Amino acid sequence: MHHKRKAIQDLYPDELAHCYGCGKNNPDGHQLKTYLMGDETIAHFTPDEKFTAIPGSVYGGLVASLLDCHGTGSAAAFACLAENIDLENVAIIPIRCVTASLKVDFKVPTPMGKKLELKGKLRSIEGRKILVDMTLSAEGIVCATGEILAIKLKD
Numbered sequence: 001m002h003h004k005r006k007a008i009q010d011l012y013p014d015e016l017a018h019c020y021g022c023g024k025n026n027p028d029g030h031q032l033k034t035y036l037m038g039d040e041t042i043a044h045f046t047p048d049e050k051f052t053a054i055p056g057s058v059y060g061g062l063v064a065s066l067l068d069c070h071g072t073g074s075a076a077a078f079a080c081l082a083e084n085i086d087l088e089n090v091a092i093i094p095i096r097c098v099t100a101s102l103k104v105d106f107k108v109p110t111p112m113g114k115k116l117e118l119k120g121k122l123r124s125i126e127g128r129k130i131l132v133d134m135t136l137s138a139e140g141i142v143c144a145t146g147e148i149l150a151i152k153l154k155d
């Protein structure tokens, strides 16, 4: 459904696209891809067994990693929206964000091998501080929620 438009992380410049969680230029990383859909963001990831915590469930560090990268990607997208920057028409995203703080609540074990769906919603933008609320679900069940404070980098 969202494959025509580009992922936020694919709009990072090549020299900043090596992030283990979401860099398109890191062949060993997760290469998470966040899409802006209306006023929310979405990403998908299907973990394989090397990310096991206990058999059948996903390691919490991976959950945090996915929320981290979905959070910064979402923050950059929401900041662009707020500044009327049309992401359909840029080759490089002009706003970059890094994680200052990430909170994860693990609600139920995240099942192994299922397609995970991450969603993000903007809570607030205050100066350089962007707060995004997130969920990570499997088959419609929220397994974890996340809250990120991303900081817009100065030029």
Ligand SMILES: CCCCCCCCCCCCCCCC(=O)SCCNC(=O)CCNC(=O)[C@H](O)C(C)(C)COP(=O)(O)OP(=O)(O)OC[C@H]1O[C@@H](n2cnc3c(N)ncnc32)[C@H](O)[C@@H]1OP(=O)(O)O
Residues within 6 Å of the ligand: 012, 016, 019, 021, 022, 068, 069, 072, 096, 097, 098, 099, 100, 101, 127, 128, 129, 149, 151, 153
């Ligand atoms: C790593 C380099 C990347 C290079 C650019 C690439 C970008 C495009 C590619 C993206 C790739 C994917 C990224 C994946 C997500 C990561 O994994 S990023 C890696 C993990 N994060 C980091 O390493 C960040 C390390 N921290 C820092 O660099 C600095 O602390 C920060 C976050 C840039 C902030 O420093 P600063 O620019 O000097 O800003 P500062 O004035 O301290 O803080 C700004 C405001 O935020 C508040 N604040 C700061 N930290 C906190 C906190 N922890 N809790 C509450 N409030 C806070 C401050 O109080 C301040 O508030 P106000 O006074 O304005 O109300």
